[in-house]
Amino acid sequence: MSDNSRMGADDVSALVHVAVAVILGDDEQVLLTQRHADSHQGGLWEFPGGKLESGESLSGALLRELREELGIEVSAHHALLRIEHDYGDKRVLLDVHCVTEFEGEPSPCEGQPMRWVGVSELGDYAFPEANGAIVRALVSGAR
Numbered sequence: 001m002s003d004n005s006r007m008g009a010d011d012v013s014a015l016v017h018v019a020v021a022v023i024l025g026d027d028e029q030v031l032l033t034q035r036h037a038d039s040h041q042g043g044l045w046e047f048p049g050g051k052l053e054s055g056e057s058l059s060g061a062l063l064r065e066l067r068e069e070l071g072i073e074v075s076a077h078h079a080l081l082r083i084e085h086d087y088g089d090k091r092v093l094l095d096v097h098c099v100t101e102f103e104g105e106p107s108p109c110e111g112q113p114m115r116w117v118g119v120s121e122l123g124d125y126a127f128p129e130a131n132g133a134i135v136r137a138l139v140s141g142a143r
């Protein structure tokens, strides 16, 4: 029980690799979804995305997550920034990509609240702590 030298799937120090998408819409808007109340960082707003599955590429995870969560097919994306953050109960590596082209109309496939928000209005939303760097980058013009 107290053997800390063993690494397991529930090791709290393991880094969780996450594909995060800043989906760029018309008029400087980006797509936000709200995390389910009983998930990690529940109730906060986020950029759509999720964890890489074992053996999956970043790009593969990004396309799969947006297909599952929003029902869209991403056809163009590029790297924006990478953030490592320790929440205490979980360490995450967010690989943030801008999505510039996609097919289909995003809809909240998992029943999550979803909205297009102007970059200048991002300050009105409560995000997980790690997202501060994403919001700052977007507000200062990074795309």
Ligand SMILES: Nc1nc2c([nH]c(=O)n2[C@@H]2O[C@H](COP(=O)(O)OP(=O)(O)OP(=O)(O)O)[C@@H](O)[C@H]2O)c(=O)[nH]1
Binding pocket: 016, 018, 019, 020, 039, 040, 041, 045, 046, 047, 048, 049, 050, 051, 052, 065, 090, 092, 094, 128, 129, 130, 131
């Ligand atoms: N998708 C997403 N996850 C984020 C953001 N910021 C942030 O800290 N995270 C963290 O990244 C982790 C993984 O995200 P996730 O819960 O969306 O993963 P997932 O879609 O695979 O969900 P699942 O575990 O229900 O299958 C969570 O611990 C979440 O708190 C963000 O902007 N978007």
Ligand SMILES: [Mg+2]
Binding pocket: 048, 049, 050, 051, 065, 069
């Ligand atoms: Mg997700």
